[in-house]
Amino acid sequence: MEIATMSTPLPISLFPFLLLIPALCFPICHANSNVFCIQSEREALLKFKNHLIHPSNRLSSWVEGGDCCKWIGVVCHNSTGYVNQLHLAAPLLEPDFYAPPAEWEAYERSKL
Numbered sequence: 001m002e003i004a005t006m007s008t009p010l011p012i013s014l015f016p017f018l019l020l021i022p023a024l025c026f027p028i029c030h031a032n033s034n035v036f037c038i039q040s041e042r043e044a045l046l047k048f049k050n051h052l053i054h055p056s057n058r059l060s061s062w063v064e065g066g067d068c069c070k071w072i073g074v075v076c077h078n079s080t081g082y083v084n085q086l087h088l089a090a091p092l093l094e095p096d097f098y099a100p101p102a103e104w105e106a107y108e109r110s111k112l
Contacts, residue, residue, distance in 0.1 A: 035081040037068035045074065055106040
């Protein structure tokens with residue numbers, strides 16, 4: 001005795017699952033522009049800034065009360081607001097060859 005089975009071609013049977021992928025990905029992949037940095041992380045970054053020498057004024061956006069996710073060199077997670085990365089590399093412009101030693105020393109110290 002054979003049991004009759006109705007088989008659907010594989011691509012058509014996967015179609016409903018393919019519709020679910022964007023629905024599941026949207027909450028995960030969608031960037032939330034209303035996320036602000038975590039207060040404790042902002043405070044830690046400001047303390048860290050106080051121990052840096054930044055003659056190029058590169059960290060001027062790092063101010064008390066500001067959103068640290070919008071600071072230059074700070075990258076935050078787009079849904080949690082936690083700081084993920086710091087980009088603090090010095091600009092590649094070297095001082096002039098005849099620049100005073102203090103300017104060269106400041107340039108060397110700014111290479112993080």
